[in-house]
Amino acid sequence: MADPELDAITVDGRALPPAEAKRYMLLNKPRGYVTTLSDPQGRPVVADLVERAVRLYPVGRLDWDVEGALLLTNDGPLTHRLLHPRYALPRVYEAQVEGKVAQSDLDRWRRGVTLDDGPAKPLNVELERAGPRESRVRLTFVEGRKHEVKRFCEALGHRVRALRRISFGPVALGALRPGQSRPLTAREVGALRAAVAAQPGQRRT
Numbered sequence: 001m002a003d004p005e006l007d008a009i010t011v012d013g014r015a016l017p018p019a020e021a022k023r024y025m026l027l028n029k030p031r032g033y034v035t036t037l038s039d040p041q042g043r044p045v046v047a048d049l050v051e052r053a054v055r056l057y058p059v060g061r062l063d064w065d066v067e068g069a070l071l072l073t074n075d076g077p078l079t080h081r082l083l084h085p086r087y088a089l090p091r092v093y094e095a096q097v098e099g100k101v102a103q104s105d106l107d108r109w110r111r112g113v114t115l116d117d118g119p120a121k122p123l124n125v126e127l128e129r130a131g132p133r134e135s136r137v138r139l140t141f142v143e144g145r146k147h148e149v150k151r152f153c154e155a156l157g158h159r160v161r162a163l164r165r166i167s168f169g170p171v172a173l174g175a176l177r178p179g180q181s182r183p184l185t186a187r188e189v190g191a192l193r194a195a196v197a198a199q200p201g202q203r204r205t
Helices: 076-083 103-111 148-155 186-195
Strands: 024-029 067-073 091-098 113-115 118-120 124-130 134-141 160-168 181-183
Touching: 024 186, 067 076, 076 186, 091 148, 103 124, 113 148, 118 148, 134 148, 148 160
Parallel strands: 067 160
Antiparallel strands: 024 067, 024 181, 091 134, 091 160, 113 118, 124 134
């Protein structure tokens, strides 16, 4: 076993190049961008919105029509842990949905629904605004299943008109505007690592 940051490693007498410095970015992904580094169809990709000095990879995905908090990093082991279901990392979304959602409806939302790929139950549900034609709901999920939030709302009779992820684990979007990005602070990187440091099956408090 060797630590490339501490040990001198040679192959056939030649030193390996130094390990690439780890970088961690938060992007407020706008609508209309694909969460990949390149797209064969020529659509705009999130890699166009961050500096290209270091190749950074998205941590998970957001649909092309969804905006909000997207982490990018070249730290592969941390990415794997952040996306692993066993760590139950919360993702918080604001959903603009069709129709009126009343406070009395929230118990039904909290009980969850069964989708075609299994049960979907949010960790938390809050009603932010209720109108006769449109409502805004804040939902917290701990999985990254495809279209999960949209399918969940539609199963309850409310089609999603707009969706925004406002936090991923301990990292919040804050005042970052669509298309803007910033490096994570040392505290945020430490919080991400701490969030996935528990052993499988342990619940964090």
